Amino acid sequence: MKGPELHRGIRAAIQCLHRPTSSTHSVLAPRLRRHLTPKTFRCLTTDNHQGSESQPDFKAAPEIDLSPESQRKEDHEQASKDALLNRIRIVPASPSYFTAKPSFTDDLLSLQALLRKYQTLPVMPPGQAPRVAWLTLEEYKSMVGSEPVKSARYTRLVELLQRLNYINVELVPQEVHKALDRYKRAIQPNLNVAKKHFPDQVGRALGIGRxxxxxxxxxxxxxxxxxxxxxKSLTQFFGRVHDRESAIWALKATERVSKYNVFALVEGGGTTGQAEAITLAVAKALMVHEPLLKPALRRAGCVTRDPRKVERKKPGKLKARKMPAWVKR
Structure with a gap:
């Protein structure tokens, strides 16, 4: 830039500084752009803008804190904690809090964690593990608050319980014992002991069958x-050979027909039902005399009651289930 042109540009800039009513940019733009380079124009407009609007920055002296040093330290720690709590997101206590089944999912995850932790422990041979009756699905639902747990998912939970139950009894950790006790029924049928019966003073053993x-x-x-x-004698009471053999089948299966005398009282039902009721009664009385015959009687089918019954005719039907012909049409 030449000397005369520079002087004219500076003079025009000074004149613009003395015009408070007009914008610096609007006045400088038409005059300076003819005499100044873009760099010089940017410097002049920036300096002029800062000089016209900037105000001196005054700050008051900090407040004097006359509290003890310990109190100031506690206040600072509390302020730090509050600032930290403001940035922390609240995390649910359960990792499955937002699922539809949080309690069931927590139980499943805890059992899986126990199995991973103790899966290297030796297990009992098949059939020798303690027999345990676990909670039914309805009992488990009532325990966790009626959550919508499906039977298939609960079966998976029971499988984990059975696997943990197979750990050697002498090596089961206390943690596993505590977890298994939570899912056991209040009454264990496997622990029930049958009441022992003995012959009376005359040597008679009583058995009841239905x-x-x-x-x-x-x-x-x-x-x-x-x-x-x-x-009545056996042949007089039962006319059919099948009913006679059925009544004393427990003695025949164990080859005790000629060793014991039988005196039976039966009522209700027909001949077939009475004969099979006597079968069960004689088998129970025979086990009182010889308890070791129970496996043989069980194999012969004498100690298990048959729960089947004849389905009775219902109103509006020809038989128990058969509908009239006019209904089918």
């Missing part, structure tokens, strides 16, 4: 094989 609507009471005593049913 089948359909028939009830039989059989008294068994050592003898020569005499059989009386309601005061």
């Amino acid at each position: 089948r359909k609507t028939s009830v039989a009471r059989a008294y068994l005593i050592e003898g020569e094989g005499e059989i009386l049913i309601n005061g």
